[in-house]
Amino acid sequence: MFQRSVLVLLAGLVLLMGQPAGAQEGRFIDVIKVSGPLDDRIIDFTIDTINDVASTSELIIIQLDSPAAVSDKLLDLTNLVANPPAPLAVWVGPETAVAYGGAVQLLGGSPIRLAAPGAEVGAISPIAFGEPTNSSEFPVQADPGLSNQQSVPADLFDERVVVERPIDGLVDEVHPALTNIIQALDGTDVTLGDEVRTLEITALDDDDVRRPITARFHEPGFVDRTLRLSLSPAVAYLFLLVGLSVAAFEFYAAGVGVAAAVSVLTLFLSGYGISELPVNWWALGLGVLGLGLYLFDFQRIQLRFASILGTVAMFVGARYFVHEPPQLSTTWWSAALIVLGIALFFLFAMTTVVRARFSTPTIGREHLVGKTGVAETAVTPEGVVVVDGARWKANSRRASGIEAGDQVVIAAVEGIILEVDPAE
Template identity: 30%
Template structure:
């Protein structure tokens, strides 16, 4: 049996009774003598988690280039994404990139409970092999795009499923009945990445067949599929992961309130201290995230005015009228900070809202 090679930050490999990969190494530098399946090229897996933003779009392009350069036989995108926060022209370029990839591209929406919402979900129409885990959902694709540069005979066409997918989502049963996926296996869904490897097995492109599993007959006469291809997982780099994380509504929101509050206090103390430095960094990171997300500028202005109102009472050291004004403006700005997108309200969770507003109240009153 071959195994799973971990590339980049370590991840937990999944397995099941059908395909049983074995962990071979935790580095990307395996030599042919290190792997039991010398003649079988590896398969790359990129984890696409969180909103589809410019960082993830770039990571997908780099993963395609890396797979081609390293002679991998296929690339699987493991997707769990609630929304797409890039413009349609960026999605169009990505559709063309995936459709014209020199290696087969598979998309697996998993594990169970995963989502693939937004315009980027149209990638399911141009990828070579697609599947989803039970309990996952896909949809809210919007109007199908028609980018120039797609290969002849390829288009963003979901057939009878298009009406359901435009402004709604479907689970596994509906997706199967509507032929949303090209999963190439008869199983009820594709529950693990190991099953997705089996779904890729036998796919042929440009005269080259993908080989990922083999049928093994056991002593008792039963059969199973064993993985014969090394699988290399990859994630975002630490720096990319940082900026991808700050481009999430709760993180950007809390960084904004924290940064501005610290700057207000630092402004009325002697010198520039630790609080000012942390406040400046938090504010810069917050606006980096807000620039990616569908932020409502007027709500950001309200939060800024709230901080000015707090600053008036901070000067005298006693919470008065302007502190109340600041609290009201903070609540309004927090609630309407982000515009909803199909499939997601984009509003920070109740926990984040309570932490943000509650923290501001405690900071400027207590």
């Protein structure tokens, strides 16, 4: 029995020696994807992930693409990145990525600072929106008059630059992809506390070819990703208007269905964005007012001056809903697309549901003039009447005193609205 155990142990050792070094030691490269504004959720996720993988990670790479920070927890993450429990690099990539405001602090404080060619960095001030921050505690000072620990070029405090080569105090090396980073850093020495460690992030395969060791990719879960959609000012504003518009649609459809669920969901997501972003409340109110003007004209089934004012109000509201360029803002074309989408919704979806609810299957309506019906609601001056078993929107041009249950006579037809008078 003892001899069999020894043979099994020796066989295991032989198999282990035949495997690549990465497989022997269970070493990994961990890539943490951090995109969008830095809110509490993404900061907590990044901190937790760094601490969780540190014991088995040969190198942690934070793949950064963030225009701003909107959390007072930024300093906690910055301090962890500056003094990590495992070798760590911050890479602003791929080429379309940006690092503004608080994201620059993560890059500047990292032991290994990397960026992809074509990425944009800068616009350091403000560091974060929301709670006041003590800029002197960060690795890159937001005040160009202070002594900068990283000696960052002064024009980066307000301006942005496209990365083409290393930037003093901010970008040490430029690499277009993760594979290039692994090849460049393999075998280099990094300082980890009081220890100097050599990065071994490749291993020989069976053909004696060096290949990267196993990479693990980490990103927030579905719920966090869904909530963080509304950290884009344009998306948060769009969700707000869509939620209110669909709520109006559901009201005219006279029932609780899928539209009601969509309205609740989009308003909830918009609410999360509004709670995190530096919102201009006057612009938010302007957008809601514009939607109200649309509804005001929609009640009359025709385009009037109120609709034009509503379009302007929603566009201005979209542009200034969050206006902290270049970190957080809505482009003019995004604002135009939002307003266009709402206008088309009212033009087609709202009109269709109202016609389905308030019209008859008869194509011509002139035959209704002179007919009598019953007021389903008071017509003061607008209401609903029933004619030949069909429900119609109706109004009266004078103070007729028509109450629910009264007999009415059709005086005229304007679109899908009946002009009614009290029956004599």
